[in-house]
Amino acid sequence: xxxxxxxxxxxxxxxxxxxxxxxxxxxxxxxxxxSIGCSIEKQxxxxxxxxxxxxxxxxxxGQYILRCxxxxxxxxxxxxxxxxxxxxxxxxxxxxxxxxxxxxxxIDAGSTDIAIPNWLRTSDVEVSEVDFSPYYDRTALVFLFTxxxxxxxxYQTELLRSVAVDVRSExxxxxxxxxxxxxxxxxxxxxxxxxxxxxxxxxxxxxxxxRPTVVEEVRPTINDIHQEASRAADAEVEEYRQMQxxxxxxxxxxxxxLSSRIDELNRExxxxxxxxxxxxxxxKRKGLKSELDEVEAEIEDLRNRxxxxxxxxxxxxxxxxxxxxxxxxxxxTEVDYESGEAEFELADGxxxxxxxxxxxxGVGVTEDVYCENCNQxxxxxxxxxxxxxxxxxxxxxxADN
Ligand SMILES: [Zn+2]
Numbered sequence: 001x002x003x004x005x006x007x008x009x010x011x012x013x014x015x016x017x018x019x020x021x022x023x024x025x026x027x028x029x030x031x032x033x034x035s036i037g038c039s040i041e042k043q044x045x046x047x048x049x050x051x052x053x054x055x056x057x058x059x060x061x062g063q064y065i066l067r068c069x070x071x072x073x074x075x076x077x078x079x080x081x082x083x084x085x086x087x088x089x090x091x092x093x094x095x096x097x098x099x100x101x102x103x104x105x106x107i108d109a110g111s112t113d114i115a116i117p118n119w120l121r122t123s124d125v126e127v128s129e130v131d132f133s134p135y136y137d138r139t140a141l142v143f144l145f146t147x148x149x150x151x152x153x154x155y156q157t158e159l160l161r162s163v164a165v166d167v168r169s170e171x172x173x174x175x176x177x178x179x180x181x182x183x184x185x186x187x188x189x190x191x192x193x194x195x196x197x198x199x200x201x202x203x204x205x206x207x208x209x210x211r212p213t214v215v216e217e218v219r220p221t222i223n224d225i226h227q228e229a230s231r232a233a234d235a236e237v238e239e240y241r242q243m244q245x246x247x248x249x250x251x252x253x254x255x256x257x258l259s260s261r262i263d264e265l266n267r268e269x270x271x272x273x274x275x276x277x278x279x280x281x282x283x284k285r286k287g288l289k290s291e292l293d294e295v296e297a298e299i300e301d302l303r304n305r306x307x308x309x310x311x312x313x314x315x316x317x318x319x320x321x322x323x324x325x326x327x328x329x330x331x332x333t334e335v336d337y338e339s340g341e342a343e344f345e346l347a348d349g350x351x352x353x354x355x356x357x358x359x360x361x362g363v364g365v366t367e368d369v370y371c372e373n374c375n376q377x378x379x380x381x382x383x384x385x386x387x388x389x390x391x392x393x394x395x396x397x398x399a400d401n
Contacts (some may be wrong), residue, residue: 065078120378123273143163165206340358376393
């Protein structure tokens with residue numbers, strides 16, 4: 001199998017997506033290195049990593065200086081860059097295969113600011129006060145996955161995605177995965193020492209449960225690669241068709257030339273000649289006729305296959321360009337969080353509203369809020385626009401305003 005690592009990390013990625021990916025790389029690297037017993041000393045974007053003697057790893061024993069993301073390089077040539085495509089990161093991904101480091105962290109109301117939902121953050125309506133009342137302690141698992149999108153023949157794209165899921169309700173919590181990535185320095189002192197409380201079989205079930213979510217998240221990339229692969233396959237099929245067309249023309253020319261030589265021999269046979277010569281010509285004609293039969297059989301076969309669109313060849317080409325998406329869990333973090341209700345005090349000119357919604361620490365608002373006039377869901381694309389006569393979305397404003 002040809003494995004060419006494409007420079008697909010940068011494929012149409014926004015700055016935000018790159019930042020998230022870099023955070024995921026750093027999070028995984030830290031979690032993994034800690035789990036195998038390495039020590040990490042951070043100085044901003046430079047990490048001094050010590051791999052102690054006897055560590056079960058392919059990494060050489062000793063010290064590494066990792067330079068994170070776009071941190072400026074120094075003259076120190078011993079520094080290893082750390083980003084999605086760096087060889088150090090690729091090495092630890094390989095090194096970690098089959099092991100899934102586990103960590104845990106708790107995010108309570110005191111450790112994070114209350115997150116304002118998108119549809120409110122981009123709104124002109126002011127938030128004059130927020131208050132979170134936690135009611136329950138909940139547990140979520142945040143998995144970091146790598147997704148390998150590959151075809152047998154060419155591309156190999158590797159993406160990192162993190163997904164959070166509530167252990168009890170199995171609800172996916174996108175806000176929590178983001179919060180965890182944003183926390184650049186997790187209180188990971190406990191990472192390797194605390195065994196996970198969740199049973200392996202339960203964790204595995206949750207991994208299966210969120211797998212489709214991870215794939216859906218990278219659907220646009222999968223579609224791009226799929227299109228590229230289809231185009232490549234189409235081009236190959238077309239090239240094959242043209243080659244066969246050329247072959248057909250060659251065969252038809254051969255038929256014409258064989259036929260005319262046979263005709264010539266027929267004329268010679270009819271002419272008076274010696275017995276020996278006669279036998280010689282008959283033999284020659286027999287040879288040419290069987291050659292002609294062979295060529296005609298090949299034409300017939302080619303014509304049939306062309307008629308059906310060369311199905312075997314097409315299948316072979318399409319198979320070679322078909323896409324496989326492999327989702328591999330790389331690390332797991334148990335997150336204790338609090339769920340309850342948040343109260344937002346809203347102000348819009350002289351209008352006032354108090355809005356109470358489900359909320360989780362680190363998770364954000366957990367329930368959808370709808371326009372009280374047209375019933376559309378409020379979202380980043382359709383933010384809250386005013387409080388005149390209740391919550392009003394951007395799309396229906398002006399209808400009777
Ligand atoms: Zn509306």
